[in-house]
Amino acid sequence: MSFKDVVDAIDQGAKRRRDRLIAVYIGILAVALAICSMGAGNATKDMMTSNIESANTWAFFQAKNIRRHVLRLQIDELEVLQAAEPELTESARSAIGGKIKRYREKEAHLSSDPETGEGLKELLVKGKSFEAQRDLAMRKDRYFDYGLALLQIAIVLASVSIITGGTSLLVLSLLISAVGIVSTLNGFTLVYTVPFIG
Secondary structure (H helix, E strand, O other): OOHHHHHHHHHHHHHHHHHHHHHHHHHHHHHHHHHHHHHHHHHHHHHHHHHHHHHHHHHHHHHHHHHHHHHHHHHHHHHHHHHHOOOOOHHHHHHHHHHHHHHHHHHHHHHOOOOOOOOHHHHHHHHHHHHHHHHHHHHHHHHHHHHHHHHHHHHHHHHHHHHHOOOHHHHHHHHHHHHHHHHHHHHHHOOOOOOOOO
16 A cells, blocks of 8 residues: 555545534534524414414404494483483483493493403503514514524535535535524524614
């Protein structure tokens, strides 16, 4: 065996070790990509669910508000009727007064109903809560989107570096994957905010 054969064998062994390490690195990136994808999917589901719940709550709020407005108009009409008709009998005045009282009770019940949580006051709080959950999920989703893209790019660059044997693509892959992993982690935690992203 010549010196050249020994050097070639050493180079081949080093290349195999390098390729194996890159393959393990790609495997780790694939796991990070799967975790990021799961986080993105959950954020999207949370965003959609919260948006639907918010829309339903606001629709219910509007329906109750319209009903309360109709009751207020009816109360106003009955009060005007009482004031404008001095010749009303006492029993008619009493009947109108009873109706006004019942309408005011219904109006108060529509305005706030802590027992069922379906009064306007409670629906307002619930609607804002769903909007806040939706907005939080939207912020998280943006970071997951960037994490997904960056991790995929890092995997491609690492794969190409195996074929080319160069180190510049591998270094670039390492840098991009680090940013992708940080973006993924931030999707779960929202520790920091990047301007124009979230």
